[in-house]
Amino acid sequence: MLNVQLTSLVYILITSIPLIPFFYMTIKLFYKIDLDYLTFIYGKKIDKKKFRITILAYTLIYIGLISGFLLSSVSGNLKFYFIFSYIYVAVITYNIYVALFSRYRYTEPRYYDVIALVSFIFMPFGCLFTPIYLVVSIAWIYAGVMSLLEVQEIE
Numbered sequence: 001m002l003n004v005q006l007t008s009l010v011y012i013l014i015t016s017i018p019l020i021p022f023f024y025m026t027i028k029l030f031y032k033i034d035l036d037y038l039t040f041i042y043g044k045k046i047d048k049k050k051f052r053i054t055i056l057a058y059t060l061i062y063i064g065l066i067s068g069f070l071l072s073s074v075s076g077n078l079k080f081y082f083i084f085s086y087i088y089v090a091v092i093t094y095n096i097y098v099a100l101f102s103r104y105r106y107t108e109p110r111y112y113d114v115i116a117l118v119s120f121i122f123m124p125f126g127c128l129f130t131p132i133y134l135v136v137s138i139a140w141i142y143a144g145v146m147s148l149l150e151v152q153e154i155e
């Protein structure tokens with residue numbers, strides 16, 4: 001039993017190595033976007049040292065949640081799986097909600113954005129009821145297509 005869990009853990013670690021550059025580039029990209037966005041909102045320079053500490057804290061929170069999620073899925077402990085996955089989903093949902101509905105939002109929220117956000121909340125239940133993955137996928141594909149069609153209309 002322990003050998004199977006160790007093998008699963010090694011497999012997850014090895015397959016996660018290619019994701020490291022992706023996570024690094026994503027964090028770097030959003031760091032620059034957020035820095036420009038906050039500079040635009042407040043109209044002055046942002047203290048980069050405080051901002052870096054904030055980004056580091058968010059990064060460590062995400063790494064901790066993803067690690068807990070992966071370890072709980074390897075161990076087969078559904079309680080911890082739901083705890084970590086729902087905390088992760090709550091953090092992501094909150095950040096998207098703030099980006100869509102805050103006073104200083106990036107863009108106007110559309111109904112398909114709300115559909116995608118609501119469907120994302122139910123994603124951790126996919127391990128219990130597989131058709132939830134299908135519903136979430138259809139909702140996100142629909143939101144993506146509608147978003148692309150909207151961009152195509154603008155240009």
